[in-house]
Amino acid sequence: MALTLEQVGVAFGGFRALTEVSLAIEPGQVTGLIGPNGAGKTTCVNTLTGFQRPGTGRVVLEGRDLSRLPAHGFRRAGVARTFQAGRLFGGLDVLDNLACTGVGLGLRRAAAEQAAAEVLHWMGLEALESRPAAGLPYTDERRVAIARALIGNPRYLLLDEPAAGMSEKEAADLADLIRRIATEKGTGCLLIEHNVGLVLSLCAHVVVLDGGRVIEQGDRAAILASAAVREAYFGADQQEAA
Numbered sequence: 540m541a542l543t544l545e546q547v548g549v550a551f552g553g554f555r556a557l558t559e560v561s562l563a564i565e566p567g568q569v570t571g572l573i574g575p576n577g578a579g580k581t582t583c584v585n586t587l588t589g590f591q592r593p594g595t596g597r598v599v600l601e602g603r604d605l606s607r608l609p610a611h612g613f614r615r616a617g618v619a620r621t622f623q624a625g626r627l628f629g630g631l632d633v634l635d636n637l638a639c640t641g642v643g644l645g646l647r648r649a650a651a652e653q654a655a656a657e658v659l660h661w662m663g664l665e666a667l668e669s670r671p672a673a674g675l676p677y678t679d680e681r682r683v684a685i686a687r688a689l690i691g692n693p694r695y696l697l698l699d700e701p702a703a704g705m706s707e708k709e710a711a712d713l714a715d716l717i718r719r720i721a722t723e724k725g726t727g728c729l730l731i732e733h734n735v736g737l738v739l740s741l742c743a744h745v746v747v748l749d750g751g752r753v754i755e756q757g758d759r760a761a762i763l764a765s766a767a768v769r770e771a772y773f774g775a776d777q778q779e780a781a
Contacts, residue, residue, distance in 0.1 A: 540565065540566055540601050541563040541564060541565045541566070541601065541727070542563070542564045542587065542598075542599075542600050542601070542618060542694075542695045542727060543561070543562065543563045543564070543598070543599045543600075544560050544561055544562050544563075544583070544586065544587060544593075544596065544597075544598060545561055545596050545597045545598075545599055546559045546560070546561055546595065546596040546597075547559070547560045547561070547586055547593040547595065547596035547597070547598070548560075548593065548594050548595035548596055549579075549582055549586060549591060549593055549594055549751075550594050555751055556579050556582040556751050557579050557582055557583060557586070557593075557751045557752075558750075558751050558752050559595075559596070559752070560579070560583060560596075560748070560751070560752065560753055561596075561753065562583075562746045562753070562756070564587075564695055564697075564727040564728070564729045565727050566694060566695075566725050566726065566727045567721055567722065567725045567726070567727065568721060568727055568728070568743060568744070569717055569718070569721050569728045569729075569730055569741055569742045569743065570727070570728070570729050570730070570742055570743075570744050570745070570746065571729075571730050571731075571732070571738035571739070571741070571742035571744070571745035571746065572584075572729055572730065572731045572732075572745075572746050572748065573731075573732060573733075573735055573738050573745060573746075573747055573748070574747055574748035574749050574771065575749060575771055575772055577750075578748040578749050578750065578751070578771075579748045579750070579751040579752075580699075580731050580748055581623075581699065581731070582751075583731075583748065584620065584697050584699050584729070584731055586598060587613075587618070587620075587697055587729070588610060588613050588614075588618055588619075588620045588697060589605065589608050589609055589610035589611075589612060589613035589614075589618075590610050592606065592607065593606055600613075600616055600617070600618065600694075600695075601694075603616070605618075611643070614643075614644070614691075614693075615644060615645075617691075617693045617694035617695060618693060618694070618695045618697070619688040619689070619691070619693035619695070619696050619697070620688060620696070620697040620698070620699065621681075621684045621685055621688050621696075621697070621698050621699055621701060622684070622699055623699050623700045623703065626684065627672040627673075627675070627680060627683060627684060627687070628672060629671070629672050629673030630671075630672075630673065631671075631672055632668065632669050632670060632671055632672065633659070633664070633667045633668055633669070633670050633672055633675070633683050634652060634655050634656065634659070634668040634669065635655075636672050636683060636687055637651075637654070637655030637658060637659065637683075637686055637687045637690055638651040638652045638654075638655045639651075640655075640687050640688075640690040640691070641654045641655060641690050641691065644690065644691045651690075654690055654691070655686075655690065656668065658686050658689050658690060659686055661689075662682065662685075662686050662689075662716070664679075664682060664683065664686060667679060667683065677704060678705060678709050681701055681705070681713075682713075682716070684701075685698070685701065685716070685720075689720070689724075689726075692724065692726075693726060694726065694727065695726065695727045695728075695729070696720060696726050696727070696728050696729075697728075697729045697731070698717070698728065698729065698730050698731065699731050700731055700732055700733060701713060701717075701730070701732070702732055702734050702737055703733065703734075710734060710737050713737075714737060714740065714741045717730065717741060718741065730742060735772075739759045739762060739763070740759075742759075743758060744756065744757065744758060745757065745758070745759070745762050747762065747765070747767075747768050747771065749767075749771040754767045754768065754771060755767050755768050
């Protein structure tokens with residue numbers, strides 16, 4: 540019972556973005572994915588959500604090979620995501636942004652609006668229902684993007700740098716929300732973040748990429764103790780100087 544990459548490779552021309560990457564996201568758990576710039580994190584997320592097909596290996600959802608499905612097939616199978624940019628529909632209000640997703644998943648308009656209202660209530664965002672998406676403050680835009688991803692109660696949610704640009708307090712509030720999504724909804728979450736402290740405080744299991752390969756994985760202690768992780772972030776010269 541997991542969403543997994545199995546020995547996945549992705550190449551763009553002669554550049555190998557991922558090489559034999561394997562990872563698993565389990566229901567009700569928050570898994571972290573970290574790595575320096577260019578490590579392959581976004582390619583990993585794109586492959587897990589159908590925006591990028593693997594050249595080798597498989598994407599498997601609870602025993603089902605999804606590797607050749609388009610992105611909307613992943614969404615209908617129960618795999619949702621957010622993007623580094625909110626990608627809200629600026630010309631619509633918040634409720635309609637969420638309702639559009641419900642309609643896309645096959646709900647009638649009234650049922651989609653009801654589902655949207657329920658998600659906003661669960662997240663404490665009722666006051667934003669009629670606000671134009673284009674005028675939202677940055678943090679609210681990020682939260683609405685997560686709310687939209689929760690329409691249809693996906694089994695798995697992949698969050699691509701949701702804390703980017705947030706203050707420490709805002710990031711802490713986001714961490715509380717992600718915990719609720721995992722524990723109350725039973726959703727398996729993958730958190731992709733440059734905020735390593737946030738990931739290590741929130742995730743029981745963390746996968747570290749560098750150069751398109753998994754260089755380490757494990758709990759907080761394993762990641763902090765890893766020489767490979769320190770070298771990836773700080774370089775060999777800094778390691779020797781220390």
